[in-house]
Amino acid sequence: MSAPFNDQLVAVLPRLRRFARGLTGSAVEADDLVQAACERALARAHQFQPGTRFDSWMFRIVQTVWIDQLRAREIRRTESEDEALGTGTDEPTRRVEARMALREVQAAMAVLPAEQRLALLLVTVEGLSYREAAEVAAVPVGTIMSRLARARVALLAKLGGGALRGSTEDAKAE
Amino acid sequence: MQRPSDETLIAYLDGELDEPDTLEVIRALACDERLQAHAERLNASARLIRAAYDDVLREPVPDRLIAAARGDRGLSALQRALAGLARWRLALGERPWWIGVPVAAALAGLVVGGGLGFIAGTEQTASLTAQQDLVTAGAGTNWLDSIAGYHKLFVKAGANDRALMDVPADATGDAARKAGQLPADFRLPNLKPWSLEFQGARLLVIDGRPATQLFYTTDNKNLGPLTFVEAESSKSDLAPTFDRREDLNILYWRHHGHAYALVGTTDIGYLWNIYNDIAWQLDAI
Numbered sequence: 001m002s003a004p005f006n007d008q009l010v011a012v013l014p015r016l017r018r019f020a021r022g023l024t025g026s027a028v029e030a031d032d033l034v035q036a037a038c039e040r041a042l043a044r045a046h047q048f049q050p051g052t053r054f055d056s057w058m059f060r061i062v063q064t065v066w067i068d069q070l071r072a073r074e075i076r077r078t079e080s081e082d083e084a085l086g087t088g089t090d091e092p093t094r095r096v097e098a099r100m101a102l103r104e105v106q107a108a109m110a111v112l113p114a115e116q117r118l119a120l121l122l123v124t125v126e127g128l129s130y131r132e133a134a135e136v137a138a139v140p141v142g143t144i145m146s147r148l149a150r151a152r153v154a155l156l157a158k159l160g161g162g163a164l165r166g167s168t169e170d171a172k173a174e
Numbered sequence: 175m176q177r178p179s180d181e182t183l184i185a186y187l188d189g190e191l192d193e194p195d196t197l198e199v200i201r202a203l204a205c206d207e208r209l210q211a212h213a214e215r216l217n218a219s220a221r222l223i224r225a226a227y228d229d230v231l232r233e234p235v236p237d238r239l240i241a242a243a244r245g246d247r248g249l250s251a252l253q254r255a256l257a258g259l260a261r262w263r264l265a266l267g268e269r270p271w272w273i274g275v276p277v278a279a280a281l282a283g284l285v286v287g288g289g290l291g292f293i294a295g296t297e298q299t300a301s302l303t304a305q306q307d308l309v310t311a312g313a314g315t316n317w318l319d320s321i322a323g324y325h326k327l328f329v330k331a332g333a334n335d336r337a338l339m340d341v342p343a344d345a346t347g348d349a350a351r352k353a354g355q356l357p358a359d360f361r362l363p364n365l366k367p368w369s370l371e372f373q374g375a376r377l378l379v380i381d382g383r384p385a386t387q388l389f390y391t392t393d394n395k396n397l398g399p400l401t402f403v404e405a406e407s408s409k410s411d412l413a414p415t416f417d418r419r420e421d422l423n424i425l426y427w428r429h430h431g432h433a434y435a436l437v438g439t440t441d442i443g444y445l446w447n448i449y450n451d452i453a454w455q456l457d458a459i
Contacts, residue, residue: 007443
């Protein structure tokens with residue numbers, strides 16, 4: 001195994017964890033997923049084409065492993081994100097409110113259909129282009145576009161209350 | 175004018191439309207306040223979605239994932255690194271100048287305390303005050319904040335500012351050791367294979383404890399400048415962990431009463447490689 005390959009894998013770990021956290025909604029399951037994806041990536045390192053985006057390649061492996069896991073067993077969320085969010089009682093009120101808003105977003109994300117959540121994570125969170133997201137998800141660009149739109153509109157409807165209002169007010173205050 | 179679909183509007187906000195379609199959406203937005211409000215709400219929700227998962231990036235990556243990413247080779251490298259650093263710590267721990275660090279720093283025109291930089295100089299008061307402000311702004315009660323701030327101070331001062339060097343690059347040879355400026359068994363990590371040139375070291379006190387900051391520069395802007403920090407610590411051991419302060423990446427770890435850190439703008443992959451190289455060098459000594 002070449003050192004640059006391992007280094008790239010280590011370097012992208014934080015983003016893989018974020019991506020997996022969004023897919024699974026659980027910190028523990030996300031890390032299990034990333035670990036399995038790393039092992040698969042190392043086994044298939046020869047399939048990676050130099051010159052192409054390493055992060056996209058890894059996102060594809062993570063989502064493939066995730067789909068395999070979904071098919072193999074029914075995922076039940078066993079861990080609350082409360083602990084991972086680290087909400088502390090001594091935080092200033094504003095920060096606590098902000099945390100609650102972010103938790104509201106995560107909760108809204110968690111009930112989206114899996115394929116919509118995947119599109120949202122790839123494009124909106126990870127910043128991939130529609131074309132790149134389509135390659136990762138192995139679907140046409142138009143499918144990513146429509147899934148993304150449905151997800152964004154659905155989230156908008158779910159966040160119509162405090163979270164989005166607070167965010168908009170913050171933006172105006174700035 | 176036809177109101178664009180949500181699909182089209184979101185694609186516009188994501189910068190995914192071609193020029194004709196972009197212009198069409200812009201025209202529609204210009205004459206439709208409700209559409210503008212809808213677009214703003216979509217933008218706000220996108221910001222929230224991104225923020226909802228940002229904390230994950232700031233969490234330390236668990237050891238098991240780093241080991242999985244590196245395979246067995248990574249595990250042995252980690253063990254080797256910790257063993258090597260422990261040996262280095264033992265060597266450095268015997269050096270007499272640890273005791274005199276605050277005095278040496280003061281004599282060199284540099285007094286640092288409480289995690290915040292304080293710099294006293296005669297000819298360079300203005301510029302050094304500005305540098306001290308930089309450190310103060312970047313420092314806090316957190317050790318990582320402090321070393322990030324000191325890194326910025328070094329980078330801002332540049333390699334030619336000898337006032338900041340307690341141990342110049344050319345003073346780490348045998349003569350310096352014989353003169354007692356450095357311990358006889360002091361070893362400097364050689365990072366020339368990375369095109370990183372050692373410029374000198376500063377003796378600091380961070381959070382009330384002695385620390386050494388080694389400064390390396392390179393023409394490769396993707397890699398340097400870089401600082402390596404070694405300090406005393408009362409905290410328990412910690413496996414190599416990644417963190418960030420503003421634009422700086424930090425790879426830090428603790429072992430047997432000492433804290434170590436690599437600081438730079440280079441990506442974490444490079445930091446890991448350099449970390450392994452340093453560990454290998456120190457292990458070979």
